[in-house]
Amino acid sequence: DIRGHGPAGDKLRLSLTEAAERLDLARLSMHGEIVVERRPPQQRMGKAMVAPAPGGFLQATTAGEEAIAALVLAGLPAKAKRVADLFAGCGPFAFRLAERTQVHAVESDKAAVLALTRAAGATQGLKPITSEIRDLFRRPLLEHELNAFDAVVLDPPRAGAEAQARRLASAKTGTVVYVSCDVGSFARDAAILIAGGYALEGVT
Numbered sequence: 001d002i003r004g005h006g007p008a009g010d011k012l013r014l015s016l017t018e019a020a021e022r023l024d025l026a027r028l029s030m031h032g033e034i035v036v037e038r039r040p041p042q043q044r045m046g047k048a049m050v051a052p053a054p055g056g057f058l059q060a061t062t063a064g065e066e067a068i069a070a071l072v073l074a075g076l077p078a079k080a081k082r083v084a085d086l087f088a089g090c091g092p093f094a095f096r097l098a099e100r101t102q103v104h105a106v107e108s109d110k111a112a113v114l115a116l117t118r119a120a121g122a123t124q125g126l127k128p129i130t131s132e133i134r135d136l137f138r139r140p141l142l143e144h145e146l147n148a149f150d151a152v153v154l155d156p157p158r159a160g161a162e163a164q165a166r167r168l169a170s171a172k173t174g175t176v177v178y179v180s181c182d183v184g185s186f187a188r189d190a191a192i193l194i195a196g197g198y199a200l201e202g203v204t
Contacts, residue, residue: 001030002016002029002031008030008035020038024038025038026039026041029055032054045065045090045092046069046095046099047095047123047124047125048095048126050116052112053090056089056109056111057089058090059092068092068179069093072096072153072177073097076151077151077175080150081101081102083097083152083153084104084106084141084146084151085105085106086136086141086152087106087154087155087157088105088106088107088116089107089155090112090115091105091129093179094116094120094129098128098129099126100127102129103128103130104131104132104149105129105131106134107132107133108134113132116131138163141164143167143170150175151175152168152176152177154179156180156185159185160185160189162185162189162192165192168196169193169196176193178193
């Protein structure tokens with residue numbers, strides 16, 4: 001997905017299409033708009049093959065994603081039967097979680113949820129995955145919704161998940177696994193959870 005260029009005219013689109021052919025690219029897009037898709041750009045996530053939306057968020061490397069996912073799984077109680085995956089993206093955690101538990105994936109990006117839903121429908125051997133398009137900054141899951149889950153996985157963007165952390169602090173969810181890319185917003189949200197009665201058991 002090419003960023004930082006203005007609108008592409010016909011000449012540039014033709015050049016990009018030829019480059020995609022020459023470089024054997026699955027898909028080439030500009031600012032999320034597909035220029036050419038030669039085949040679905042599928043990424044393996046657990047047992048699922050997912051075709052993320054153009055410009056959609058992914059971890060930088062497969063190894064990085066697998067390392068984070070392993071830590072998420074290790075943080076969950078073995079007996080968890082229902083898990084909420086919040087800020088779920090196109091499913092890098094949801095599909096791995098669904099190998100052992102029911103998952104409810106919540107994400108604001110409609111295209112990411114569509115990619116997740118399509119892959120879930122095409123993947124055998126998983127526990128049920130439900131999905132919801134919802135802006136968790138404006139409409140966090142409320143206490144009565146959170147209480148239906150044995151555990152919650154959070155992977156918010158850099159701004160963190162303050163509104164959702166406040167609701168979690170008042171809920172009865174047993175376990176929270178928080179993946180963060182910003183130490184400041186993580187510290188703020190962790191303090192909210194601890195003030196609500198959670199104990200910080202480990203940080204990687």
